[in-house]
Amino acid sequence: MTGVAVGDQVFGLSPVTGTMAEYAVLSSWSPKPDAWTVEQAAAAGVVAETAIRVLDQLGVGADSTLLIDGAAGGVGDAVVQIAVGRGATVIGTASEANHEYLRSLGVIPTTYGPGLADRVRALAPAGVDAVFDVAGANLPDLVKIAPSADAVVSIADTTAPEHGARFSMSGTPDEITPTLVKAAALGAAGTYVPHVAATYRLDQVAEVHARIEAGHARGKIVIKI
Ligand SMILES: NC(=O)c1ccc[n+]([C@@H]2O[C@H](COP(=O)([O-])OP(=O)(O)OC[C@H]3O[C@@H](n4cnc5c(N)ncnc54)[C@H](OP(=O)(O)O)[C@@H]3O)[C@@H](O)[C@H]2O)c1
Structure with missing residues (x-):
């Protein structure tokens, strides 16, 4: 992988392995804009793309x-x-x-x-x-x-x-990555501020799914590990 070093903060998508985990391999990613918290960056990947x-x-x-x-x-x-x-x-x-x-x-x-x-x-x-x-x-x-x-x-x-x-469905990683880079630019410009409705621990995941299935969360729910 090029353009990224150990310790860099990135956000993105991992459709194959998923990202509700301590470690994830992202298929598409962008550097996180400084304007976003880590939680906002976690919320942004799928929805901004x-x-x-x-x-x-x-x-x-x-x-x-x-x-x-x-x-x-x-x-x-x-x-x-x-x-x-x-x-x-x-x-x-x-x-x-x-x-x-x-x-x-x-x-x-x-x-x-x-x-x-x-x-x-x-x-x-x-x-x-x-x-x-x-x-x-x-x-x-x-x-x-x-x-x-x-x-x-x-x-x-x-x-x-x-x-x-x-x-409409998401495309290939090569198509998604430039879109995430655009989303990061919108974040840096203050045009897009991901709204985190709530954060939960990983062991609360069943509660999170029940809340999501109810369908009325405002913005995104984030699991914090
Ligand atoms: N194809 C893709 O690329 C793609 C990507 C991402 C997500 N998705 C899909 O997109 C859908 C939405 O995802 P989401 O994360 O935005 O869900 P969400 O956070 O649960 O939001 C759903 C929204 O729908 C509203 N709603 C509930 N019942 C409704 C109704 N009868 N008519 C109109 N609006 C209604 C709710 O509004 P109130 O809370 O104000 O009632 C809520 O804001 C999901 O099915 C997800 O799987 C598809």
Whole structure:
């Protein structure tokens, strides 16, 4: 491996071995920006890569109006900050308890579920340009809200292509690494600050999984060893 020395702080992904461990071999990594704590760096790998990848696939930029369904969770937290950092207008769905949090990130919050199309129309009368389906719970409705089905990318509903939408998964390590380097640059610039909802010990992992499965964590949960 080049570009790294013993003792350097890095963050990244290890899809084969996993990273919930004292030692891990990363397949993709970037130097950790000084602006992040070690916990924030641990939180950032998967979600920042996913956010940047899908925002690029959707072509989200300063002129875009983006709808994110599931905006306050682990992936959503990264998506909204990075999209707002690009200058996009961002409408994000979450339960009421997370609306103030989303507002603090520059997002226009609304609730998910029935009637979403009407709520989005009221918030963006000219319509949205792109839809990021993080939650994977409402794809047919999201396709109706989007200007066209291919303006919807889902990371959680594998039936997306059956609706004309796109399903996105992470690519090869060679594709992921430059994205992590971009995420680190956003961290160094203060554009993206990973939100750590809570930290737990490794022996609390069952409790952590129960909390994650409940599906309402704000940002990411980190295991600290
Ligand atoms: N394909 C990929 O590359 C990729 C990468 C990473 C993750 N994923 C997948 O992406 C999904 C989301 O991951 P995550 O870490 O962000 O999960 P998470 O932290 O549990 O967040 C899920 C979010 O969905 C919201 N939500 C719950 N029920 C909903 C509903 N019926 N409609 C709309 N939103 C709803 C929750 O909002 P409230 O808390 O406000 O209720 C929560 O903020 C998971 O299925 C994960 O496996 C895929």
